[in-house]
Amino acid sequence: AQRVTQPEKLLSVFKGAPVELKCNYSYSGSPELFWYVQYSRQRLQLLLRHISRESIKGFTADLNKGETSFHLKKPFAQEEDSAMYYCALSGTSYGKLTFGQGTILTVHP
Amino acid sequence: GAGVSQSPSNKVTEKGKDVELRCDPISGHTALYWYRQSLGQGLEFLIYFQGNSAPDKSGLPSDRFSAERTGGSVSTLTIQRTQQEDSAVYLCASSLAGDFRLHFGPGTRLTVT
Numbered sequence: 001a002q003r004v005t006q007p008e009k010l011l012s013v014f015k016g017a018p019v020e021l022k023c024n025y026s027y028s029g030s031p032e033l034f035w036y037v038q039y040s041r042q043r044l045q046l047l048l049r050h051i052s053r054e055s056i057k058g059f060t061a062d063l064n065k066g067e068t069s070f071h072l073k074k075p076f077a078q079e080e081d082s083a084m085y086y087c088a089l090s091g092t093s094y095g096k097l098t099f100g101q102g103t104i105l106t107v108h109p
Numbered sequence: 110g111a112g113v114s115q116s117p118s119n120k121v122t123e124k125g126k127d128v129e130l131r132c133d134p135i136s137g138h139t140a141l142y143w144y145r146q147s148l149g150q151g152l153e154f155l156i157y158f159q160g161n162s163a164p165d166k167s168g169l170p171s172d173r174f175s176a177e178r179t180g181g182s183v184s185t186l187t188i189q190r191t192q193q194e195d196s197a198v199y200l201c202a203s204s205l206a207g208d209f210r211l212h213f214g215p216g217t218r219l220t221v222t
Binding site: 006032034036043044045046049086088090096097098099100101102 | 112142144149150151152153154157165167168200202209210211213214215216
């Protein structure tokens with residue numbers, strides 16, 4: 001079975017502060033991990049995927065297989081980063097994508 | 110091009126009635142997903158269609174829920190004898206085969222009174 005856990009439902013930081021959204025997963029094989037984001041009144045959309053090892057809007061995420069984690073980080077949060085963030089996992093190329101419970105990030109001015 | 114569309118955008122129904130939710134995926138996308146989004150439950154997987162393969166129905170919460178995908182395109186999610194706990198936003202997403210860059214629709218907000 002594949003499972004994604006996001007332990008924080010709510011996360012608040014001030015503008016310019018570092019932010020880390022936690023994601024832990026459970027899967028016996030080699031998973032693909034993703035972060036999706038939903039801004040206010042917008043559709044849910046892909047933010048980044050671990051396989052690309054990219055930085056999007058200043059966010060990065062490193063897959064730590066030893067700790068089964070895929071935390072999302074940004075060194076200096078901006079007010080426009082306020083959104084709902086979902087971590088997601090897929091165990092196979094043609095299988096379903098399993099999402100975590102989501103974390104609402106609020107960046108205060 | 111056009112993105113994923115869903116209809117209706119809002120649906121209010123009485124407990125015990127049946128409802129049908131529609132999803133039009135992006136043309137050429139063979140994978141189609143239904144998720145349910147509610148406070149406290151996050152994004153709950155319901156069902157997944159991939160091409161002509163048998164759908165993965167492992168997320169359907171009860172036998173009151175069913176879905177079909179006709180001609181590999183449009184999908185309909187049906188909820189029979191709705192209950193108040195069915196109230197949620199139902200999201201549809203599509204993607205190319207083997208590609209997890211899901212394109213989500215705007216969702217249907219279902220309210221069961």
